[in-house]
Amino acid sequence: MEDLQTTEETMFVVDEVSNIIKEAVEGTIGGNAYQHSKVNQWTNTIVEQILGHVTKLNKPFKYIVTCVIMQKNGAGLHTASSCYWDNTTDGSCTVRWENKTMYCIVSVFGLAI
Amino acid sequence: MDRRAELERKKQKLAMIREEKERRRREKEAKEHEEIVTRITKPDKDLRAETEELLSSLGIPLGNDGSLIRSLNATPETSLSPIPDQSLTSTQSGTGLLKSSRRQVKLSVVSVHQANIPPKESVTYNKQTQTATSTIDKEAHPLDYYVLTYGDVPVEEEGEGCSLPSNDSESPALYPRHHGPHKVAGLPKIEMVRPAHVAEGDNPLTPGHADLQKKVTGTQDLSEEEKQQIMMSEEFHSFFDKASRIVERALYEDIDICVDYTGIGEEQEGDDKSGIRLSVNRCFVDDRWSKNRTITSFDWSAQFPELLVASYNNNEDVPHDPDGVCLIWNLKFKKTTPEHIFHCQSPVMAACFAKFHPNLILGGTYSGQVVLWDNRSNKRTPVQRSPLSASAHTHPVYCVHVVGTQNAHNLVSISTDGKFCSWSLDMLSTPQDTMELTHQKQSRAVAVTSLSFPYGEFNNFVVGSEEGSVYTACRHGSKAGVMEMFEAHQGPVTGIDTHRAQGHIDFSHLFLTSSIDWTVKLWSLKESKPVYSFEDNGDYVYDVSWSPIHPALFACVDGMGRLDLWNLNNDTELPTASVVLDGSPALNRVMWAPAGHQVVVGDDAGKIWIYDVGEQLATPKSDEWTMFMHTLQELKNNQVDQDLDALTSLSSSGFSSGIR
Numbered sequence: 157m158e159d160l161q162t163t164e165e166t167m168f169v170v171d172e173v174s175n176i177i178k179e180a181v182e183g184t185i186g187g188n189a190y191q192h193s194k195v196n197q198w199t200n201t202i203v204e205q206i207l208g209h210v211t212k213l214n215k216p217f218k219y220i221v222t223c224v225i226m227q228k229n230g231a232g233l234h235t236a237s238s239c240y241w242d243n244t245t246d247g248s249c250t251v252r253w254e255n256k257t258m259y260c261i262v263s264v265f266g267l268a269i
Numbered sequence: 270m271d272r273r274a275e276l277e278r279k280k281q282k283l284a285m286i287r288e289e290k291e292r293r294r295r296e297k298e299a300k301e302h303e304e305i306v307t308r309i310t311k312p313d314k315d316l317r318a319e320t321e322e323l324l325s326s327l328g329i330p331l332g333n334d335g336s337l338i339r340s341l342n343a344t345p346e347t348s349l350s351p352i353p354d355q356s357l358t359s360t361q362s363g364t365g366l367l368k369s370s371r372r373q374v375k376l377s378v379v380s381v382h383q384a385n386i387p388p389k390e391s392v393t394y395n396k397q398t399q400t401a402t403s404t405i406d407k408e409a410h411p412l413d414y415y416v417l418t419y420g421d422v423p424v425e426e427e428g429e430g431c432s433l434p435s436n437d438s439e440s441p442a443l444y445p446r447h448h449g450p451h452k453v454a455g456l457p458k459i460e461m462v463r464p465a466h467v468a469e470g471d472n473p474l475t476p477g478h479a480d481l482q483k484k485v486t487g488t489q490d491l492s493e494e495e496k497q498q499i500m501m502s503e504e505f506h507s508f509f510d511k512a513s514r515i516v517e518r519a520l521y522e523d524i525d526i527c528v529d530y531t532g533i534g535e536e537q538e539g540d541d542k543s544g545i546r547l548s549v550n551r552c553f554v555d556d557r558w559s560k561n562r563t564i565t566s567f568d569w570s571a572q573f574p575e576l577l578v579a580s581y582n583n584n585e586d587v588p589h590d591p592d593g594v595c596l597i598w599n600l601k602f603k604k605t606t607p608e609h610i611f612h613c614q615s616p617v618m619a620a621c622f623a624k625f626h627p628n629l630i631l632g633g634t635y636s637g638q639v640v641l642w643d644n645r646s647n648k649r650t651p652v653q654r655s656p657l658s659a660s661a662h663t664h665p666v667y668c669v670h671v672v673g674t675q676n677a678h679n680l681v682s683i684s685t686d687g688k689f690c691s692w693s694l695d696m697l698s699t700p701q702d703t704m705e706l707t708h709q710k711q712s713r714a715v716a717v718t719s720l721s722f723p724y725g726e727f728n729n730f731v732v733g734s735e736e737g738s739v740y741t742a743c744r745h746g747s748k749a750g751v752m753e754m755f756e757a758h759q760g761p762v763t764g765i766d767t768h769r770a771q772g773h774i775d776f777s778h779l780f781l782t783s784s785i786d787w788t789v790k791l792w793s794l795k796e797s798k799p800v801y802s803f804e805d806n807g808d809y810v811y812d813v814s815w816s817p818i819h820p821a822l823f824a825c826v827d828g829m830g831r832l833d834l835w836n837l838n839n840d841t842e843l844p845t846a847s848v849v850l851d852g853s854p855a856l857n858r859v860m861w862a863p864a865g866h867q868v869v870v871g872d873d874a875g876k877i878w879i880y881d882v883g884e885q886l887a888t889p890k891s892d893e894w895t896m897f898m899h900t901l902q903e904l905k906n907n908q909v910d911q912d913l914d915a916l917t918s919l920s921s922s923g924f925s926s927g928i929r
Contacts (some may be wrong), residue, residue: 224384232388238380245374250382261384 166216168247168266173210177251177262180205190227190257199223206264220265227258241267286320392745394677398695507647514608521603546846546883547834550867553579553598553877555607561586562594564871567860568621574863575601576608578630579877580620593617595632595642598877600862611642611649623694624671625678631694633666639682639690641697653697661700662688668720672727681744683732687714691744706732706742708751715740715751719765723777723794731794733762733782741794755797760785764812770820772894779901781823783813789825791904801904803835805843812858818865819889821897826856832870836886838896841904846886850878 184201188194202223210219226233239248245268253260491499499505554560562581570576576597583592591612599608615636623629623641630642632651639661640651655661664686671680671694679701680692687707690700706715716735723729729743729752737758742751761784768779778794789803789810808828816822821837830853833844850856854872861868862879866887870878 226386230389230391233384233386236380236383238378240376240378242374243377243379248382250384252384259386263382 166268167245168217168249168268170247170249172213173249173264173266174251176209177206177249177264178253180209181251181253181260181262185225185255185258185260187255189255190225195225199225202260202262206262210264210266215266216269217266218269220263220267222263224261225258226261228254228256233259235261237263239265282323286323289319390747395701396677396693398693399698401698503647510647517604517606518599518602521605546886547832547848547868548881548883550879550881551600553605553607553879554875555596555605555610558594558607558610558612559596559875559877560584562875563873564858564875564877565617566619566621567858567869567871567877569860569863570622570627571624572627575599576622577869577877578620578622579871580617580632581875582618583616584875593632593634595620595630597630597644600867600879609644611651613638613640613651613654618665618667619669621669621671623680625675626694629694631669631671631680633662633669633682633684635665637662637664637666637684639666639669639680639692639697641694655692655697655700660703661690662686664688667718668732670720670722672722674727681720683717683720685716685718685735687716689742689744702744704744704749706740706751708740708754718762721765721767721780723767723780724769724771725777731765731767731780733757733765733784735761737761737784737786739765739782739792753797755792755799757782757790757792757799758784758786758788760809763810764814764825766814766823768820769815769817770889772820772889774820774894774898776820776894776897781813781815781825783810783825785809787827789813798908800901800908801841803841805833806831811856814859814861814868816861816865816887817863819887820894821900822887822889824859824861824868826859826870828855830854830856830872832856832859832868832880834868834882834886837900838893841900846882848880 180202184205185198188198203221206221206223207219210217210221224233224235239246246266248263248265250261250263253262559579559581561584565580565582568578570578576599578595578597581594581596584590591614593613593616595611595613595617596607597609597611611630611632613632613634615634615638617632617634617640619633621631623631628643628645630644632640632642634640636657638657639655641653642648642650643652646652657663662682662684664684666682666684668683669680670682671678673679678694680694681689682692683689683706687705689704689706691702691704692700706717707713708715715732717732718735719733721731723731728745729741731739731741733739737756737760739755739757739762740751741753741755743749762782763785764781764783766781768776770776779800780792780794781789782792783789787804787806787808787810789806790799791801791803792799803825806825806827808831810825810827813823813825816824819836821839823835823837825833825835827833830850832848832850834846835841836845839845850870850872852874854874854876856870856872858871859868866882866884868880868882870880872878
């Protein structure tokens with residue numbers, strides 16, 4: 157019994173989190189063009205929404221959510237991240253979204269308590 | 270169950286005690302108004318005593334208040350936890366629960382996320398001009414055409430017999446020189462203000478010229494000295510140059526003033542000619558300059574379709590003559606001398622007209638220099654030269670081309686060390702852009718011998734190399750450089766030409782290559798194998814050229830003096846027309862006239878032959894393009910059949926029936 161519980165309740169489920177991220181991003185900036193005045197608001201909204209949804213899952217996890225919105229100007233962007241954690245329980249999910257005027261990269265890291 | 274009842278009873282008792290307390294407090298308050306000080310302390314003690322009495326009567330164990338509260342507080346928690354016993358114990362047991370649930374955690378490093386957004390590559394175009402810093406031009410004139418003069422020019426001019434020495438006459442308006450009059454031709458002194466001569470000399474309104482004229486008309490008899498002086502002057506030379514050209518043309522014209530339009534007594538030559546497919550029209554040769562020199566390249570002027578530039582190799586018999594010669598011939602007039610004569614120190618391997626500048630002629634030489642001649646000047650030597658440095662070319666330049674549009678064009682030159690340089694015509698001191706053409710698999714550079722840009726293309730091109738392979742490459746973009754390789758021939762590729770005839774079907778992906786391995790091959794950019802191989806020749810094939818108007822017609826020349834015209838819609842096995850030149854010289858170059866009715870052939874004795882191509886052969890009919898499509902399809906099918914036959918013949922007899 158206890159093993160089942162640890163796999164479902166105490167493991168990072170990537171698909172679930174990925175859906176949450178997609179919904180949040182689409183809802184906030186889907187269909188909008190890059191606007192310097194609004195970008196701050198967007199990033200905040202996205203991060204808060206995702207964090208809210210993810211904590212509602214009531215899992216014993218610590219979460220870290222990052223959101224990068226970059227205007228499409230012809231510049232290149234290169235990031236990388238690496239983690240040292242327990243692979244069986246911890247995980248992350250990154251979603252890359254773009255439209256004609258901007259890129260949006262959201263990462264959610266979940267670390268089991 | 271008992272326990273619960275007990276607990277409930279305890280609750281009730283507590284409630285009762287609380288009620289009593291409240292009652293007592295109310296009474297106390299009422300009494301307080303009467304007796305304040307003494308009665309404050311008393312009721313507290315009474316209350317406590319009373320509660321204690323009550324509780325002790327109930328049998329509840331009395332420790333301190335704390336323990337009672339704790340046990341009472343524990344009641345709500347029990348309903349939550351599945352194991353009620355454990356919740357009443359101290360917190361120590363709580364941590365024990367957590368400890369038992371924590372597993373052995375194994376931590377590992379995970380490379381989680383990478384985001385890569387590549388930058389947009391933008392190709393930029395840069396145009397700049399630069400004046401050379403070699404001359405210290407103190408007194409420059411606004412009418413000067415050339416600020417550039419080279420210090421080593423005198424070396425070349427010394428060898429000339431009829432060069433125009435730079436000299437000044439004693440015109441009052443010009444600058445006094447520090448040397449006296451020259452009597453010996455060929456001792457030029459190159460001065461900075463020399464261009465000013467040309468400007469002032471040409472303008473008849475300048476006072477200097479007027480003075481000169483007065484001088485001439487004033488005295489009746491000119492002494493020998495004065496005559497010499499006039500003949501040596503700049504103005505005289507430029508006038509003489511221009512006038513002599515015009516007179517020459519007029520003298521050679523043989524317009525028949527007795528022409529008879531009624532047609533009686535004269536045979537019409539039209540019928541005869543229509544039967545002849547290839548006939549000699551003219552031969553251009555200059556005894557002084559083109560004799561015994563191999564012709565290395567041809568080009569037509571875009572603005573004047575009768576002008577043809579031919580570049581020549583060196584003449585081994587006459588080592589003192591300049592090694593590289595470039596002549597401009599005029600097809601319109603019947604005179605047998607070239608329009609312009611240019612030369613330079615190193616054999617010219619490739620020459621072309623600057624497409625958008627009618628007066629500039631460019632040449633690529635054996636020494637790796639790219640030279641620029643101008644026919645506005647009276648000089649026969651280059652007005653601009655690229656440096657002999659590692660930034661430019663250090664190997665023979667076999668191909669020069671002007672590509673681009675009127676406002677955005679470049680000179681492109683490739684040398685046999687694979688270096689591709691792109692130049693601006695204003696500035697030959699450094700190339701605008703250089704590139705090494707190396708095939709990805711080999712680290713060696715491609716030794717380019719021939720180059721062709723497809724019609725309408727400025728970026729992609731095809732090159733033939735010394736190893737016998739053909740490469741496609743492009744100039745700009747992220748994949749600048751060699752793209753594909755075709756294993757073409759077994760010997761160096763001598764000529765490459767991309768399809769030029771424009772019609773309703775686009776064949777610009779086709780190109781022809783000729784090589785020392787006796788074959789001419791037809792290729793398509795879309796396929797890595799040749800479409801067809803023409804093997805009718807018995808000697809090295811030196812050049813091949815598509816007709817500019819007929820989609821299926823091309824010409825090739827070989828080392829035995831044979832000029833072949835192939836019409837692929839007619840016959841793909843044998844040339845449609847073939848002729849051997851008089852004396853069987855080795856023919857080095859072939860090119861079609863832009864009108865498509867004449868073929869120009871150059872041989873290794875310095876002669877240029879103009880052949881007329883019969884109307885029926887040269888002019889395409891309206892269905893030639895569709896016929897050519899069919900011809901190509903047939904060739905492809907034949908190729909497939911050949912491959913199949915080869916496969917079946919290789920296999921053993923037992924299997925052959927199965928495959929068929």
